[in-house]
Amino acid sequence: MIEFEDLLLEAYNDLVRQAKDEGKYALGYTCYFMPEVLLNLPGCFSVRLRAPRSASPDMATYYMSGRTCMYGRALMERALEGGFNFLDAQLATETCTVTCRFQEHMQMMPGLINNPNFFCEFTDVPFKKNDNSILHYKDQLQAHVLDVLHEKLGVDTSDEAIRKAIEEQNEINRVIREIGEFRKLDNPTITGFEFALCQLVAIACPHYLILPKLKETLEDLKTRKPDPKPGYRIKVVVAGSENDDPYFIQLIEECGARVVADRYCYGSIPGREEIVIKEGETALEAVARHYLTTSQCTRFMEQHIMRQRKETLAGIVKEYKADGIIIEQMKFCEYWSYERMIDTFVLRRDYGIPVCSIEKEYTNGATGQLRTRFQAFIESVELKKLQSEQAERGVG
């Protein structure tokens, strides 16, 4: 785990360097809608962009103002500092405004990425999950990912190559899933922080280099004994907008909660399901269907999907035997500001789930305030649990 922590301290980490030294192309992306699997075709590897250890993004604030999501600005600042010069390409999506604007800067600002061969290509992602949208998405992935990678970098994008990439992706997904299963135990043998490290290294490092280390971790976890007395007071699900900061999870856990599920951007739910190629489907069709249908992104607009999202979230709470849910929203994220407000209301009213609703920054700046909020929430849930136990026993 210490090694994983080290790897997450910068985007251009040791494993990324190693893969680059081996002559592989580094392909950046920011969103789940850019299928990781297609960026791990032979000769290249995916890096989901992060800006760890960010401070005040002053230069980026000039370009993107102080009234945009800090995730986008932190990435921009890191790019301006030269932290993404290792990238050979950015496979962009216009899925939320500010990350889109950041990626447009990558496209239009000469020298922002100091690599003469660097290019940035945008993919359009539909807002629905119907058949028409899957076809839309498939066409886009073909034209703006596969064809571009083939033409510009000579990557093998054949059906056979994609099938192989799917197999490898399924393998890493399986390992992460199995690690995540330990969170479902009555007394989980893995902390939310540890799991977040595993999940994040899997998206921030070349798969072929990180997989053996993840497998090793899985084997260790199989023999790990749970603490006789749980070191937490309640179990919670964390849902919300972008979070690639494992120390945010650690902060929650330090307050006495155990984070057992991560349904946020950069989390594993969804993201670690098996990609299945149905009979008669091409590998690309399977990828398009998989990523569109598994996504729980708040930008989906169909009526039944908007309603189903709440059910899914309540289902996760039940599946992971959580006592409550923390809904976090990155300040200035418009999608999640609405979704958080509604979830806070609906999950409490319709599903009886205690909700802690918070707004946060990309950097873990307001630690003291957040700690107070989490402590108060944990206490209130604990109290409710105690009261219901007493009621069941007929006490009081």
Next chain:
Amino acid sequence: MAEERMTKMSLSEKLGYRKGDLKNFVKYIADDPKQACKDFIYGKEHERRNLGDLYIQPTGLYRHREWRGLKDTLYYFTCVWCYTYGTMVGDILTSEKPLSFFKGLWRYRWVGQTYIPVLHWYDRGMEGMRGPALRASAWHYRGMTYSTIEQFMRMFARDLRFNDGKETELWKKTVLHNETVSGSVFYPFRDGGLVDIPLEMIPYFVTCHVNSNTVLHYIDAIQSLGLPSDPCPMCQAEAGVGIMDDYPDSAPCFVTTNEACDASVATSIIQDWFLNRPLYAMPQPMQYDDPLVQKRCQAEIEGCWKFVEEQTGVPFSWESFKKYAELQNEQLYFEREKWDVAARTNSYPINGVAQALYRIYYSQYGWNKTWQVLDGRVRKIMEECVTKQIDTFPKTRHRVIAWSCAPLYYSNWCTWAYNCWGLNTIINMDSLMFDKEIRTDTYEHALEDLSWYNELAPMRAMAVGGHKHIFQLWDYMEQFNCDMVVMYDQLQCKGMQGIKGMFEDEFRERGIHAIWFPHALPDKRTVSRAEIRDCISNYMIDVMHEEPLDPSLLDFDDSLTW
């Protein structure tokens, strides 16, 4: 502060009386009776008008209306004031269910709050205007007033609340749609008796222009449920109207879209929540000029048509679509003629605010007989101006293009900017949207063009799909022969905020004078009108080193105005 100031004012001051008024007036006539007589007949010259002196501060009301000269004052009084008040009564009496107006007035707070100040909205927009510019701009305002009455009367006639919950035939044959879904999508059903109503256009969009106080209540309502204050306030207000249950329940179904931004998508969730009716989402692609997305976008429109047929029982009619699409094309051709006149001559007779509001209003609402009639009248005025080479805005010092999304609570800033500084707003970004004719020779062509038409929607076509769209500014500046840019700095628009630095760099590199002013779309509390005026005045004084045309407009308090 403003409230305090109001309480200290005497009743006569509140009514606009100032000590010495009568004496000054008599002195003005006695000093130069010939000039006074000339002023009475022709009105004062621009530099002597002192329009700022007409305000009762801080209410923004007028002590008395401006004397525009005999002819224009008479025109304004009869053809604008009396005519508009007449139509505001007459149009209600001739609507489907006249009595429902009173129910609506009682039930929905936005009706009463908007109905009373309509003429003040005219006054603000047409302050200081004369001759053909006054007449042509007034026609645009009249068109919007008529259509507004038509829309809310349609909503009230169908409202389940006013019909004891009875699902009437009118109700069954109506579709509500997000105001950013163009009315053109519903052309195939119009001859079959379907009525399509843009849900938010009157309760939110029109109300903020007419009375900027109305919307504040709705913004507060949604924030009280836990929504942060930073998302786009337009979407906040739209959601707030829903939360307060202030949308008439006028149709069995609803069509929504992802236009214009992330917050609009998120607002759909709220709309689904409070409307609780079958909902069809008809999103537009973000990378909309990618040829690959067109087919998929067209399929969504066809999906919408199927949905409307299923929900209302009104069948799709190609003939109906063709008819209205062709009428819409005619309107677009005239719009292009107007642009041409605005770009190449000084004889364009429509002021910045009338042009902007009318263009966005009619293109969202879709074709309507009213537009045809008033376009005919405006054409006549414009042709006269061009033929006689009338300089419609003779005090123009700079030809301005306004870019990004405008402050709804101060859409008449351009009238003020012309009167005070001679800044003539020739065109603005949102007016350039929907610039697409629809071919009607085949179904396929029509569908293809309709799809494109909707992709080029206001507040969107320039803001998404790549920076190349937002930077079309440079081409339009050249096309419209503009020498200055007014950049609307909508504080909560993530798309525009996210590219601010690049604009600054480009302005510097190209040597373009750009005045940025911040605003919060409908929410006047974030940036006041006075602050907006200060931004412009400071630039004109400090950077351009120019003198105001009318110094009385430099500093006045209208913080309590509608």
